[in-house]
Amino acid sequence: MAILLNLETATTNCSVSIAKDGELIVLKEHDSSNYSHAEQLHIFIEEALQEASLSSKDIDAIAVSKGPGSYTGLRIGVSAAKGLCFSLDVPLISIATLESMAHQVVLEENTVIIPVLDARRMEVYSTVFNASYSEIRETRAEIIDENSFSKYVENGKVIIAGNGAEKCKDILTHLNFEFNTSVVPSAKEMAKLSYQKYQNKDFEDVAYFEPYYLKDFVMQQKKVK
Template identity: 30%
Template sequence: MIVLGVDTSGPYTSLGLIDGSNKKELNYRERPFAHSEMINVLFEILMKQTGLSPSSIDLIAVSVGPGYFTALRVGLSFAKALAFSLGIPLISVNTLDALARQAPDVDMPVIALVEAQKDFLYAAKYRKVKGETMREREPALLRLREVREEKALFVGSGAIKFRDELQRLPEPCPDFPSGLTVAASGLERFLSGERDDPVKLEPFYMKLPDIKKHGRP
């Protein structure tokens, strides 16, 4: 099965292609937030470098957030259009799940963090078990003070932003998922029998709480 992975959850664009044991990834990190300009260009280059045609793709996996909302919509629109034109399945991947998958195997929990506004973080907790990444706590919108006392390995853009406070980060620390990780995560969901309705797919969004109501740290 040939799987295309699409990530635009952060400032940069990443596409990954899995074809059995063959893997190829292209990233554009020269200019932030150039998703709409570069995603089709990257896809054309990816097809040329792999010698494949779009019609050979069997499944598209796309990160749906949390992340930068407008950027996510670019990736999701691209993935939807391509899936519909090819008549193939489209499956969503949570950004935090993919980030945790990129963390090294450690004997402690892994917490994936994506920065939100101010000191808020999108967070989810995981455990690495025999090479598999198991989610232990559902995604939530937390403040830094609610995260920093956790005895865990931290990954993601939120971990990088608050590196001094959190300290336990791998080197290098991924900021957002790679296209290959999104492809692998989507393939795993698909093979386990999970399915998404492409028409209903939207970016994963969690509303920030009322800061005045919840007070300052």
């Protein structure tokens, strides 16, 4: 039996789940545009443990969403995960944010899903998965234009899922595109993915692991009046 704690902080959704052998026991999450992760994450962890009637000593591994996503959100999640791993002496598992997003959507045969997270201006973070949720194109930061993802609509339906889908609606006009803006990264979908990695002993080096930012952090400068 394996009890895993999953942390998702890559976007505005602060999300914590506890799963037993890949089956969800407790989910605590709150999606706020104010990025409440610093205040809420450890509270959610404590509440989730209480609801599951567990203590931190019962945790066998910590899984964290590794990105891409918000620089600050990822830092908070990974720092918390690493701190727990060190204090509890348990392994660290990383889950690709876009992969867990893909698993929120039930796919028909010959369907492609492209989870997209909003980046700057007309840019998104994206990865392409087939109907078996296998990655068929690597993660990229890319500017959306009328030719984006055009090769995939030739063979059937393509689902664009995530908060970046809003940018794509007016530009990607092929009838095989379908848009789902309700998909938000959540620790719920991490439950099965982290357990698979736990079984395979696919662990990270706690001391050296860093989030997958994909792009360098750029601090926004205030305009001088």
